[in-house]
Amino acid sequence: MNVSKIKTVPDNDNNIYLLYDENNNIISIPESIAIILDGNGRYAKKKKMPRELGHKAGCEALEVILEEAVRIGVKFLTVYAFSTENWKRSETEINALFNLFFLYLGKIEEKATKNNVKISFIGDIYKFPKNLYDECDRLMNITKNNNRCVFSIAFNYGSRDEIVRTIKRLNSEHFDFSKITEIDISDNLDTKNIKDPDLLIRTSGEFRLSNFLLWQIAYSEIYISDVLWPEFTKEEFYKAIISYNNRDRRFGGRKEK
Numbered sequence: 258m259n260v261s262k263i264k265t266v267p268d269n270d271n272n273i274y275l276l277y278d279e280n281n282n283i284i285s286i287p288e289s290i291a292i293i294l295d296g297n298g299r300y301a302k303k304k305k306m307p308r309e310l311g312h313k314a315g316c317e318a319l320e321v322i323l324e325e326a327v328r329i330g331v332k333f334l335t336v337y338a339f340s341t342e343n344w345k346r347s348e349t350e351i352n353a354l355f356n357l358f359f360l361y362l363g364k365i366e367e368k369a370t371k372n373n374v375k376i377s378f379i380g381d382i383y384k385f386p387k388n389l390y391d392e393c394d395r396l397m398n399i400t401k402n403n404n405r406c407v408f409s410i411a412f413n414y415g416s417r418d419e420i421v422r423t424i425k426r427l428n429s430e431h432f433d434f435s436k437i438t439e440i441d442i443s444d445n446l447d448t449k450n451i452k453d454p455d456l457l458i459r460t461s462g463e464f465r466l467s468n469f470l471l472w473q474i475a476y477s478e479i480y481i482s483d484v485l486w487p488e489f490t491k492e493e494f495y496k497a498i499i500s501y502n503n504r505d506r507r508f509g510g511r512k513e514k
Contacts, residue, residue, distance in 0.1 A: 260495045265329070272405070273330035276495070285502050287455035289333035290326065291477070293469055294319065296461030296485030303485070309353040314487035316361045320368060325491040327372045327406045333452050334408050335379070337469050341415030355389055358412075362392050365408075369396070373405035379447035380414030381422070409451055416471035419447050448473055456501045458494075460486045478504045 262279035276284035294315055301311025319336065326334045339354065369376050376397055382390045393412065423445045427434070432441075443449065454470065454477040462483040466474070480497040482489065 260492045260499070263495055271330065274328050276329060276498070278499075284498060286330045286498065287478075287501055288331070289335070289452040289454045290331055290456045290458065291335040291337075291454035291470055291474070292322070293337045293457070293459040293463075293467060294486045295459060295463055295467075297487060299461060300485040300487040308350060309357065311487060312354060312357055316357065316364075318487050318489050320364060321491060322489065322494055323365075323368055323374070323408060324372065325494060327374060332406055333454075334406060335411065335448070335451060335454065335470070336409070337411045337414065337467070339380075339412050339414070340468060341380075341413060341418050342468065355386055359389055359392060362396060365410075366396055366399070369400045369403060369408065373403045374400065375403040375407045376400045377407060377409045377450070378412050379409055379419070379451075380412045381418065382412045384413050407451060409448070411469070414447070415468045417468055420472060442472065446472060453477065456480060456497065458482065458497045460484055460489050476506070478506065 259279065263284070264277045264281075265274040266277060267273075268275050276286065278284055297311040297315040298308050299311075300314060301308045304311070323334060338358070343354075344351065365376065368374065378393050378397065382393050385393075420442075423442060427437075427441070427445060448470070451473075453473045453475070457470070457474050457477045457479045459465075459479070460482045462481060464481055470477075478501050480500050482493055482497065484493050
């Protein structure tokens with residue numbers, strides 16, 4: 258499908274825009290989308306600029322996609338910003354990232370206020386510098402009553418770490434593990450208030466999960482884009498959604514002919 262022929266039509270009753278393809282068929286929007294934001298460093302190298310500017314360009318791309326996701330009715334948008342493995346990077350790059358995150362959260366606050374978006378963070382944010390995790394706490398508090406979309410940022414997040422922390426927390430509460438169920442685990446993960454992703458997008462052409470939402474994406478549709486994250490436009494976002502619409506989601510079952 259030619260994404261340039263996609264039409265957006267306002268649905269004033271639900272305060273969103275509906276997407277229609279070139280044959281005037283409505284395009285179904287995944288309720289929950291997760292994105293692995295990959296390619297900032299390669300973008301910087303491609304443009305012959307410092308890595309820090311590549312990350313800045315990635316933040317700017319995220320602002321665009323967040324607003325578009327809200328506009329077309331995505332209810333949950335979860336993005337991978339800093340992993341538990343990212344601590345292996347140079348101290349210079351990590352400090353630059355922290356400074357960028359702090360400045361960027363101010364812009365996210367503006368977007369959240371404008372678009373009635375609730376901000377949440379998943380991961381162990383309390384290992385970050387105090388000024389950064391204080392800002393995260395502040396944003397979660399002031400947006401907690403917003404209800405148009407939940408925008409979750411994975412900071413110092415790793416899925417294996419999340420699962421280990423969940424088990425430790427249950428153990429500290431003297432949980433009876435002989436009676437544990439999948440629901441018990443899901444209800445105690447960082448994402449307990451987030452719908453499991455219907456669609457997982459990864460940019461920059463990499464075919465791996467990188468320790469992101471391993472429990473939650475058991476039945477997610479996966480879309481790999483060759484585009485580097487800073488160059489990921491709303492048109493590229495539409496391509497992922499169109500691909501999702503072409504999937505036959507059976508969740509382990511089989512549709513009778």
